[in-house]
Amino acid sequence: MKITYILFLLPLLLNSCIEIIDDLSIHNDGSGTFKYSINLSSSKLKVNSILSLDSLNGKKVPDLAEIESKLLEFKSLLLEEPGIEMVKTELNKSDFILKISIEFNSISQLQSGIKNVIAQLNKEKDHKLIEENWISWDGKTLVREIPSAITSRLKSFDYSEIELLKSGTYTSITRFDKPILKTSNSNCKLNPSRTASMLQVNAFDLKVNNSLIENAITLTP
Numbered sequence: 001m002k003i004t005y006i007l008f009l010l011p012l013l014l015n016s017c018i019e020i021i022d023d024l025s026i027h028n029d030g031s032g033t034f035k036y037s038i039n040l041s042s043s044k045l046k047v048n049s050i051l052s053l054d055s056l057n058g059k060k061v062p063d064l065a066e067i068e069s070k071l072l073e074f075k076s077l078l079l080e081e082p083g084i085e086m087v088k089t090e091l092n093k094s095d096f097i098l099k100i101s102i103e104f105n106s107i108s109q110l111q112s113g114i115k116n117v118i119a120q121l122n123k124e125k126d127h128k129l130i131e132e133n134w135i136s137w138d139g140k141t142l143v144r145e146i147p148s149a150i151t152s153r154l155k156s157f158d159y160s161e162i163e164l165l166k167s168g169t170y171t172s173i174t175r176f177d178k179p180i181l182k183t184s185n186s187n188c189k190l191n192p193s194r195t196a197s198m199l200q201v202n203a204f205d206l207k208v209n210n211s212l213i214e215n216a217i218t219l220t221p
Helices: 007-013 041-051 064-079 107-121 127-131 148-155 159-166 203-208
Strands: 019-026 032-039 084-092 097-104 135-137 141-144 169-176 180-183 196-202 215-219
Touching: 032 107, 064 084, 064 097, 064 107, 084 107, 097 107, 107 135, 141 169, 169 215, 180 196, 196 215
Parallel strands: 019 169
Antiparallel strands: 019 032, 032 097, 084 097, 135 141, 141 215, 169 196, 180 215
16 A cells, blocks of 8 residues: 555656655554655755756646645545544655654555545546555555556556656565464565565565565464
């Protein structure tokens, strides 16, 4: 699951070296915490130059005040969703690092809440993104995948954007109270206690093969 879905940041994300980390913790009762960070610190000069523009590729470039305003709106709207207990947002305007933390009562409520907020924030109304499911949890197996709306955007990148993709990384971490029995993704790494998994992929590789971060994680009985 990616909050690359926060569509107001796309003009920045698609034109800078980017590091994305999602960190999902799920407890035995289904509640948990979802943490998400977007790090553009290695491209500070480029981001500053982009922010000085009025538009990029035909789209308006938001200034930092607009980005902060959208973050506050995102936080406020998400807190109104059922099952969302706490939302924290942090924007480091010097190093361009965005952090989001969400405490939830269930995976289904987390997904539903994010979808509802996206629908309210996304003026273009990307119905594929809103209607598709990208995560599920039945108390034993967690399944994560990428919505087709995101993979379609990756595949639409032209040649001039390839180098930007090659310098980006996406890391997915999932933590549990119980040990992991098996995972469907052969590139998934487990910690010594088998209570956490990690997948890290290059953004360009993800464009070529969007199944790289798809994973089904099954816990021990």
